[in-house]
Amino acid sequence: MSTADTLQGFKRDGRVVIVGASLAGLRAAEALRDEGFTGKLTMIGDELGEPYDRPPLSKQVLTGWVPADGTTLPRRRDIDAEWLLGVPADGLDLANNHVRLADGRTIPFDRMLISTGVRARPWPVEAEAALDGVFVVRTREDAAGLQRAVAAGPSRVLIIGAGFTGSEIASVCRERDIPVTVAELAPSPLVGGLGAMIGEIAADMQRAHGVDLRCGVKVTQLEGDAQGRVRRAHFSDGSAVDADVVVVALGGIRNTEWLRDSGLAVGVWGVACDAGCRAFDLNGLVTDDIFVAGDVARSPNPMYEYRFISLEHWANAVEQAEIAAHNMVSAQADRWPHLSIPTFWSIQFGVNIKSVGVPTYADEVVVTQGSVADHRFVAAYGYHGRVTAAVSFNNAKWLDHYRRLIETAAPFPPPCPTPDQPLDAKPVPVDFPGPTLLAQGATVVVTGHDPGERRVTAMRQHR
Amino acid sequence: MTTTEAPDILPRILDYSNRADPYPLYAELRKTPVALQEDGSYVISTYRELSGILHDPHLSSDVRNLTHPMPAMQERGTPSFINLDPPEHDRMRRLAMRHFGPPHTPGLVTGMEPDLTAIVAGLIDDFAGKQRIDIVDDFAYPFPVTVICHLLGVPREDEPRFHVWVNAIIDSIDYNPKTDPQEKLENGVQATKNLRQYLGGLLELRHGHPGDDLLTRLANDNGPDGRMTDAEIVSTANLLLIAGHETTVNLITNGMLTLLRRPEMLRRLRTEPDLVVPLVEELLRYEPPVHIIPWRAAYSDISVGDTVIPKGSQIMLMLASGSRDPDRFHDPDRFDPDRQDNQHLGFGSGIHLCFGGPMARLETQIALTALVHRLADPTLVTDPPPYRPSPVLRGPIHLLIDQN
Amino acid sequence: MRVVVDLSRCQGYAQCAFLAPDAFRMHGEEALMYASNPDDAQRQQVLRAAAACPLQAILVDQLKGRDAPVGTSPS
Numbered sequence: 001m002s003t004a005d006t007l008q009g010f011k012r013d014g015r016v017v018i019v020g021a022s023l024a025g026l027r028a029a030e031a032l033r034d035e036g037f038t039g040k041l042t043m044i045g046d047e048l049g050e051p052y053d054r055p056p057l058s059k060q061v062l063t064g065w066v067p068a069d070g071t072t073l074p075r076r077r078d079i080d081a082e083w084l085l086g087v088p089a090d091g092l093d094l095a096n097n098h099v100r101l102a103d104g105r106t107i108p109f110d111r112m113l114i115s116t117g118v119r120a121r122p123w124p125v126e127a128e129a130a131l132d133g134v135f136v137v138r139t140r141e142d143a144a145g146l147q148r149a150v151a152a153g154p155s156r157v158l159i160i161g162a163g164f165t166g167s168e169i170a171s172v173c174r175e176r177d178i179p180v181t182v183a184e185l186a187p188s189p190l191v192g193g194l195g196a197m198i199g200e201i202a203a204d205m206q207r208a209h210g211v212d213l214r215c216g217v218k219v220t221q222l223e224g225d226a227q228g229r230v231r232r233a234h235f236s237d238g239s240a241v242d243a244d245v246v247v248v249a250l251g252g253i254r255n256t257e258w259l260r261d262s263g264l265a266v267g268v269w270g271v272a273c274d275a276g277c278r279a280f281d282l283n284g285l286v287t288d289d290i291f292v293a294g295d296v297a298r299s300p301n302p303m304y305e306y307r308f309i310s311l312e313h314w315a316n317a318v319e320q321a322e323i324a325a326h327n328m329v330s331a332q333a334d335r336w337p338h339l340s341i342p343t344f345w346s347i348q349f350g351v352n353i354k355s356v357g358v359p360t361y362a363d364e365v366v367v368t369q370g371s372v373a374d375h376r377f378v379a380a381y382g383y384h385g386r387v388t389a390a391v392s393f394n395n396a397k398w399l400d401h402y403r404r405l406i407e408t409a410a411p412f413p414p415p416c417p418t419p420d421q422p423l424d425a426k427p428v429p430v431d432f433p434g435p436t437l438l439a440q441g442a443t444v445v446v447t448g449h450d451p452g453e454r455r456v457t458a459m460r461q462h463r
Numbered sequence: 464m465t466t467t468e469a470p471d472i473l474p475r476i477l478d479y480s481n482r483a484d485p486y487p488l489y490a491e492l493r494k495t496p497v498a499l500q501e502d503g504s505y506v507i508s509t510y511r512e513l514s515g516i517l518h519d520p521h522l523s524s525d526v527r528n529l530t531h532p533m534p535a536m537q538e539r540g541t542p543s544f545i546n547l548d549p550p551e552h553d554r555m556r557r558l559a560m561r562h563f564g565p566p567h568t569p570g571l572v573t574g575m576e577p578d579l580t581a582i583v584a585g586l587i588d589d590f591a592g593k594q595r596i597d598i599v600d601d602f603a604y605p606f607p608v609t610v611i612c613h614l615l616g617v618p619r620e621d622e623p624r625f626h627v628w629v630n631a632i633i634d635s636i637d638y639n640p641k642t643d644p645q646e647k648l649e650n651g652v653q654a655t656k657n658l659r660q661y662l663g664g665l666l667e668l669r670h671g672h673p674g675d676d677l678l679t680r681l682a683n684d685n686g687p688d689g690r691m692t693d694a695e696i697v698s699t700a701n702l703l704l705i706a707g708h709e710t711t712v713n714l715i716t717n718g719m720l721t722l723l724r725r726p727e728m729l730r731r732l733r734t735e736p737d738l739v740v741p742l743v744e745e746l747l748r749y750e751p752p753v754h755i756i757p758w759r760a761a762y763s764d765i766s767v768g769d770t771v772i773p774k775g776s777q778i779m780l781m782l783a784s785g786s787r788d789p790d791r792f793h794d795p796d797r798f799d800p801d802r803q804d805n806q807h808l809g810f811g812s813g814i815h816l817c818f819g820g821p822m823a824r825l826e827t828q829i830a831l832t833a834l835v836h837r838l839a840d841p842t843l844v845t846d847p848p849p850y851r852p853s854p855v856l857r858g859p860i861h862l863l864i865d866q867n
Numbered sequence: 868m869r870v871v872v873d874l875s876r877c878q879g880y881a882q883c884a885f886l887a888p889d890a891f892r893m894h895g896e897e898a899l900m901y902a903s904n905p906d907d908a909q910r911q912q913v914l915r916a917a918a919a920c921p922l923q924a925i926l927v928d929q930l931k932g933r934d935a936p937v938g939t940s941p942s
Contacts, residue, residue: 053903056901059900070902074868074871074927074928074929075929076929313875315873343876344875347894347900350895350898352895370549376550399878401515401520416521416763417763418521419523419762565888565892566893569885569892572885573887737911740914806923821882824915828915
């Protein structure tokens with residue numbers, strides 16, 4: 001039988017298992033059916049209920065406008081799938097091509113998609129994390145709990161971590177006139193994603209809206225009362241603050257533990273895959289039948305020197321899902337690379353913040369349009385003299401232009417003046433805390449001598 | 464890809480004899496996406512290049528950035544936001560938007576739905592007993608004029624006065640010193656002065672008097688951006704009055720023409736009420752009311768594809784051509800309201816996207832729905848109908864139909 | 868009904884907030900917030916809003932019946 005016959009047979013009555021039934025999983029399933037896959041499709045998800053949208057959880061759900069169970073995702077089409085919900089996948093057997101569930105069952109497949117996403121990073125001290133009034137925000141149950149706590153009118157909300165989610169939550173609380181303290185280890189909010197210059201603007205925005213913003217400090221202890229309710233937080237500078245709601249917004253942990261012994265290239269940064277979403281095994285060899293999409297995927301981006309990049313972006317999940325689905329049912333010559341320029345948004349303090357490209361992949365940044373003081377501007381990021389990213393504050397209608405600059409490797413700083421270019425526009429160092437462009441340390445060791453023997457073994461990761 | 468070859472295409476598009484069907488000429492024009500004209504100006508006609516340049520911050524809407532000033536834009540007084548760049552554009556548009564739409568006045572357009580429905584019903588009631596109807600004079604013109612007068616606070620009974628001025632202004636937009644009599648321009652300039660003087664007179668009465676119309680609200684505004692000057696209010700009202708009734712008339716009329724040419728679509732619209740929503744979007748792609756942005760200016764050198772348009776150049780944007788570009792729209796010359804992903808250029812794109820688009824959409828949806836339900840077996844009297852002179856705001860001057 | 872907006876494509880033109888103000892709201896000048904599962908009474912307005920989006924970034928449920936067994940546990 002030829003390869004083409006095999007592929008046609010697989011499309012007709014093969015078995016596809018999608019592990020992770022959220023945005024990426026759902027869109028991949030729809031795309032598979034669009035592509036003409038008529039075989040058996042199984043959706044595995046650890047949460048009960050239909051796939052739902054997460055970005056509203058820290059915004060319109062938290063304001064109380066939209067109920068936490070009211071963000072169910074619309075469908076592009078019927079996917080005719082078997083849904084196995086409420087039990088997480090526990091392991092992957094590549095020798096026998098089956099997924100193992102936590103309840104012991106095994107689900108066989110011909111091809112599978114990993115889209116298990118990320119979960120919220122919990123407060124590291126378990127007893128403190130368990131106090132009443134301490135929240136993370138990732139699931140709709142998390143959001144429902146926090147929404148109730150915020151609606152009850154707490155005396156103060158402490159938010160640990162001033163990334164995008166933490167800043168959005170601070171914004172919603174301030175809109176309701178609830179006293180808010182934000183604690184951030186870095187020198188300013190958003191600095192890890194957008195650099196020091198934007199970080200300072202974000203800090204000004206928070207303070208202008210009455211946030212008690214404390215940067216460069218670490219929360220050392222959450223203190224509870226006799227009823228097990230959180231009451232106070234202590235900081236590394238010796239100060240303390242009374243708060244009856246604490247939101248832990250320290251980012252996410254990629255859900256890859258279940259793949260630890262699978263033989264795939266898996267780590268804290270996710271599951272490595274090629275630009276066509278095919279997973280790598282530990283040796284860096286690409287697999288034929290295992291695909292990855294969404295927050296859990298880490299793939300090389302040709303626009304950024306083929307570096308492996310993981311993105312927790314909504315649009316990235318959708319686009320990767322569609323690429324993965326297409327490639328699952330396509331012959332080698334018909335496969336697509338995932339080449340879109342990353343895009344991201346955040347809504348906070350009445351400002352629409354959007355980015356295009358990879359702002360962390362930059363050494364300089366310059367405000368190219370508008371007014372920083374009015375929080376209406378665009379800033380372009382450059383690396384070695386070319387444009388690699390741009391960020392807008394309430395100026396999103398221009399970002400398409402910057403996407404084209406990135407795609408065409410246009411020179412940085414952009415040479416031609418625009419009507420609303422600030423007079424003092426000069427590139428400044430982008431100044432990210434930590435070596436964001438560098439490797440985060442070894443993840444594997446190599447053993448063996450002969451070319452036929454050399455293999456890679458994963459190092460156990462420390463969190 | 465830039466070339467001066469086939470320099471006669473644009474003049475042929477502008478020539479009145481091709482007004483009824485400019486689309487084959489647009490297809491010719493698209494063979495040169497960025498076409499340098501003999502006078503040094505550039506014409507852009509393909510979707511990708513148009514949508515790119517509409518988001519390019521180096522493209523200016525301010526006539527002062529043209530190396531060779533345009534006669535048609537002289538002596539027009541304080542510019543409205545359509546002819547301004549950020550940050551002035553953004554401030555003026557925000558100030559106007561405060562009283563027209565979100566975030567400050569979100570319910571205004573939907574709140575007018577009962578009024579729009581009633582105006583439409585009244586106009587159609589007047590068809591009674593008439594076998595022959597002019598869709599333009601009897602319906603598509605008076606409807607949006609009534610709406611914009613009400614919104615702005617301009618007395619509806621003054622329409623005969625300002626209608627003459629508006630026509631002279633529209634006529635002079637595409638004034639060409641080489642081919643047109645000087646009188647055409649002078650009439651336009653005088654009409655602009657007259658219209659502004661008239662609006663200024665209305666504005667004077669509004670200061671210190673509360674009220675719901677846009678002139679009154681702009682006159683008494685006190686928001687975070689302050690208040691427009693009287694000259695700015697007049698220029699804004701001038702823009703909205705012209706745009707508010709010289710464009711929707713074309714959209715409604717083009718809509719009826721398109722439906723009358725496709726009786727099966729007209730019947731479908733009777734039985735599928737939701738169809739009118741995507742159908743109006745498809746109209747905006749297929750027979751848009753605004754075909755051309757007659758000029759923009761290169762604020763500094765602009766790269767479009769592999770062409771660099773030098774600073775100060777005049778740029779003409781052929782929006783209606785872009786919306787028929789086969790590289791973007793499958794089977795673009797087919798009218799297909801079921802079309803997916805219809806990102807047409809009917810209202811432009813970028814920061815200058817049509818200010819009144821939502822109102823125009825709702826007006827046209829309500830108008831077409833009522834017309835197809837209440838006209839009995841309508842037929843076109845002449846096809847093609849006679850067109851207005853303008854290649855920019857393109858539409859029939861009359862659309863005669865018979866109902867049986 | 869079910870709605871999702873691809874906010875990475877949204878450029879803040881607010882056409883949806885004009886045409887379906889109960890389901891789509893501007894937060895400041897440019898940021899959009901929306902009701903993901905608006906009431907069926909808003910159907911006509913939401914369809915108008917979705918069609919009017921210049922970026923075609925609003926997805927409304929295409930399904931009449933659906934296959935998903937809500938809350939199904941495999942055990």
